Amino acid sequence: MFSEKIRKIEFDVSSGAIQVALNALDLLRSFSETSKSETCKDFVENFSEFGRALFLTRPSMASVQNLVAQIVFEVNHLEEVNLIEVRRFVTSRIEEISNQSVNAVRKSAEWAANLINNSDNIATCSHSSTICRTFELAKEQGKIFKVMVAESRTADGKFRYGCVLANFLESLKIPVEVFLDRKIYRYVPKTNCVLVGADSVLVDGSIINGSPTYGVAVEAEDSGVPFYSVCETSKVNTLSYLGKNVEAKKGFDLVPSNLITGVVSEKGILPTSALIEVMEEKSKFYKSFNIECC
Incomplete structure (x- = not known):
């Protein structure tokens, strides 16, 4: 049963990174509630093993790794308690972490919405729940703007992430136009800024995001577009x-x-040094998977 659900996490192409992470946490909660372990020791070992399996599913999605590693670390470092209390902790803590993640999306979007002005043309690509929320908030603030979206077609051509975003914007009555990936570049110079999400932010300040983000970024740089x-x-x-x-x-x-x-x-526009501080703080969670600095 759980192996199939893990596969769904691994091959989910329709959800944004944070939703995949929340789904992974929900699966950990379900595992905790249905575990057949009879002792705390066995439960923690099995929970950690299941957490590791989830941790490995999406190597490009840092939120999956960070949130899964956090709850596994915290369960491994609980003071001596009985099995009932451990299960209760897992349920309540996962709910808390999930709520914190949802709030972080909202706060990030609030900061980003401030970058959008009336009559702006915005370029974007791929699909991000945070970007969706950003445009939604800007609309709620009464701003009138247009979004130019790259279709963001998957390598096999079966899925177009940009169209998911475009459908969402259309539901909000936000003007939007979808372009073929190879054609979006010529329109970037006509925009006021580019807003994209990210699946990962690396230690050097670079990001990993769905194609064609790199091409859009190059065109933005060449055109002087933020x-x-x-x-x-x-x-x-x-x-x-x-x-x-x-x-x-x-x-x-x-x-x-x-x-x-x-x-x-959610903390505003952060320099690389601040991002590194966050990474340092989260690095302790990875010790539960025996992952430490090289």
């Missing part, structure tokens, strides 16, 4: 901080920091 990545601090890639090699999988782009005007988080 390029912002909007994402919660749960998307910092702690593995990169720990010296591990992190690569963009097929269908994803690595965008170097010199092409990025700023990373907009």
Whole structure:
């Protein structure tokens, strides 16, 4: 039963990174509630093993790794309690972490919405729940703007992330136009700024996000158009901080920091030094998976 649900997490192409992370936490909660373990020791071992399996599903999605590693770490460091209390802790703590993540999305979007002005043309690509919320908030603030979206077609051509975003914007009556990936570049110079999400923010300030983010970033740089990545601090890639090699999988782009005007988080626009501090704080969670600095 759980192996199939893990596969759904691994191959989910329709959800944004934070939703995938929340789904992973929900699966951990379900595992806790149905576990057959009869002792705390067995429960913690089985919970940690299941957490590791989830941790490995989405190497490009830092939020999945960070949130899963956090709850596994906290369960492993509980003071002596009985099994009932451990299960209760898992349920309540996962709910708390999930709520914090949702609030972080909202706050990040609030900061990003401030970058949008009346009559702006905004370019974006791929699909991000944080970007969706950003445009929604800007609309609620009474701003009138247009969004130009790259269709963001997957490598196999079966899914178009940009169209998911465009459908959402149309439901809000926000003017939107979808372009073929190879044609979006010519329209970037006509925009006021580029707003994209991120699946990961690496230790050097670069980001990993769905294609064609790199091409859009290059065109923005060449045209003098500000390029912002909007994402919660749960998307910092702690593995990169720990010296591990992190690569963009097929269908994803690595965008170097010199092409990025700023990373907009729930804490505002953060410099690389502040992002590294967040990674350092989260690195302790990875010890439960025996992952430490090289």
